[in-house]
Amino acid sequence: xxxxxxxxxxxxxxxxxxxxxxxxxxxxxxxxRLQAGDEIWLLDGLGNQARxxxxxxxxxxxxxxxRPPWPSPRPRIIMLLAVSKNQAMDILAQKLTELxxxxxxxxxxxxxxxxxxxxxxxxxxxxxxxxxxxCGAARAPRFVAPPxxxxxxxxxxxxxxxxxxxRALKIAAYEGEQKTNLAQIMPLQAPEEVWVIIGPExxxxxxxxxxxxxxxxxxxxxxxxxxxSETAALVTAGCxxxxxx
Amino acid sequence: xxxxxxxxxxxxxxxxxxxxxxxxxxxxxxxxRLQAGDEIWLLDGLGNQARxxxxxxxxxxxxxxxRPPWPSPRPRIIMLLAVSKNQAMDILAQKLTELxxxxxxxxxxxxxxxxxxxxxxxxxxxxxxxxxxxCGAARAPRFVAPPxxxxxxxxxxxxxxxxxxxRALKIAAYEGEQKTNLAQIMPLQAPEEVWVIIGPExxxxxxxxxxxxxxxxxxxxxxxxxxxSETAALVTAGCxxxxxx
Numbered sequence: 239x240x241x242x243x244x245x246x247x248x249x250x251x252x253x254x255x256x257x258x259x260x261x262x263x264x265x266x267x268x269x270x271r272l273q274a275g276d277e278i279w280l281l282d283g284l285g286n287q288a289r290x291x292x293x294x295x296x297x298x299x300x301x302x303x304x305r306p307p308w309p310s311p312r313p314r315i316i317m318l319l320a321v322s323k324n325q326a327m328d329i330l331a332q333k334l335t336e337l338x339x340x341x342x343x344x345x346x347x348x349x350x351x352x353x354x355x356x357x358x359x360x361x362x363x364x365x366x367x368x369x370x371x372x373c374g375a376a377r378a379p380r381f382v383a384p385p386x387x388x389x390x391x392x393x394x395x396x397x398x399x400x401x402x403x404x405r406a407l408k409i410a411a412y413e414g415e416q417k418t419n420l421a422q423i424m425p426l427q428a429p430e431e432v433w434v435i436i437g438p439e440x441x442x443x444x445x446x447x448x449x450x451x452x453x454x455x456x457x458x459x460x461x462x463x464x465x466x467s468e469t470a471a472l473v474t475a476g477c478x479x480x481x482x483x
Numbered sequence: 484x485x486x487x488x489x490x491x492x493x494x495x496x497x498x499x500x501x502x503x504x505x506x507x508x509x510x511x512x513x514x515x516r517l518q519a520g521d522e523i524w525l526l527d528g529l530g531n532q533a534r535x536x537x538x539x540x541x542x543x544x545x546x547x548x549x550r551p552p553w554p555s556p557r558p559r560i561i562m563l564l565a566v567s568k569n570q571a572m573d574i575l576a577q578k579l580t581e582l583x584x585x586x587x588x589x590x591x592x593x594x595x596x597x598x599x600x601x602x603x604x605x606x607x608x609x610x611x612x613x614x615x616x617x618c619g620a621a622r623a624p625r626f627v628a629p630p631x632x633x634x635x636x637x638x639x640x641x642x643x644x645x646x647x648x649x650r651a652l653k654i655a656a657y658e659g660e661q662k663t664n665l666a667q668i669m670p671l672q673a674p675e676e677v678w679v680i681i682g683p684e685x686x687x688x689x690x691x692x693x694x695x696x697x698x699x700x701x702x703x704x705x706x707x708x709x710x711x712s713e714t715a716a717l718v719t720a721g722c723x724x725x726x727x728x
Contacts, residue, residue, distance in 0.1 A: 464619040473721030
């Protein structure tokens with residue numbers, strides 16, 4: 239699956255004839271040794287894909303044969319994620335793509351040790367694009383980073399639906415939660431959307447979890463151990479994707 | 484939680500007076516600036532822990548106050564894991580510790596690109612030990628690596644209980660499985676043990692999955708995307724830990 243999937247820009251995918259950009263074409267020729275006549279898949283990272291055939295090398299020209307729709311997984315997962323250190327964010331950019339998280343909205347938590355900034359988006363999008371070619375999905379997460387103007391939890395909470403709608407499950411992973419766990423609050427039928435808050439390394443502050451609860455988020459614990467922030471993000475996304483698969 | 488937890492050797496934890504080894508003591512003094520009279524926790528990595536008080540620095544001498552039992556999570560999770568590349572194995576050593584996986588038995592799969600060898604155990608145990616101090620659990624996974632003599636799947640399967648016992652759930656994560664998913668096969672009550680097979684980057688071969696099924700393992704898919712091997716391991720362990728929490 240990974241071998242013959244290539245990224246193109248969204249505008250390109252509407253054409254019948256598409257020229258691969260040099261980085262993608264180089265990989266196709268040098269590593270995969272593709273030839274004229276070989277079949278490949280093209281992705282725009284936004285959920286669109288096309289089956290195509292290589293017509294010519296140098297530059298690498300492909301003709302689209304069909305554009306089968308990609309069935310978006312349900313529910314949509316929107317993760318409100320406290321910014322982590324670079325290494326953890328790199329792991330998340332890759333693995334949350336594999337788990338088909340739809341949006342990652344970063345915020346600066348009270349206890350964040352790193353700070354969000356739009357400048358990292360390019361790096362995460364590149365890592366997500368690489369993961370996308372391997373994992374068989376057609377859409378990478380959309381990364382949204384502060385400033386919003388200041389990028390705290392209050393602001394990203396304002397982006398979520400206003401109340402506990404039927405169609406949107408809103409949860410906050412919180413290690414201080416004693417009563418409710420994640421398995422208990424996943425309904426039998428997949429909701430349209432799940433909004434998930436994942437706090438920073440030091441956890442959400444008391445004020446932050448209370449604010450989330452006021453806005454209709456249900457706090458739940460994951461495991462009896464204390465997970466690193468990126469592990470909590472991966473495990474939550476994994477549980478949500480596997481539960482209604 | 485992470486700040487004041489230190490590793491000691493299993494034998495040491497039985498004593499009333501314990502001298503921390505220099506690496507742990509140095510961290511305690513230079514980074515945490517602990518003083519005589521401060522309370523700390525000691526772990527042996529095998530599930531035993533003790534609350535202790537610093538009596539003296541240089542060498543750092545601690546007196547045990549109590550040895551509260553650590554409630555082992557249920558089910559026990561035994562992961563039969565195809566060897567991955569070093570970077571993926573490092574991530575797993577850390578994160579499967581956080582998720583309180585009990586044993587990691589490595590095997591050389593038909594499509595493995597890396598090879599297991601006992602020499603890496605020291606590195607994984609060190610990474611697991613670091614994770615253990617942060618995650619609040621008291622036991623790190625036991626790493627078991629080939630040769631067994633040759634370390635293929637057949638051999639590690641022979642280590643699992645013989646049939647589908649009530650007390651042991653046996654599953655194989657398999658992307659080719661169309662009918663059964665992980666959520667469907669987790670019973671209401673936690674079994675005593677869950678044995679999980681996670682294949683290599685290229686997936687389990689047809690022969691390997693058939694062999695596992697013959698031995699009573701149920702194949703199940705995780706998500707509709709194709710997960711990297713280490714992501715599959717994390718997601719499966721996370722789902723199992725969260726489901727009966």
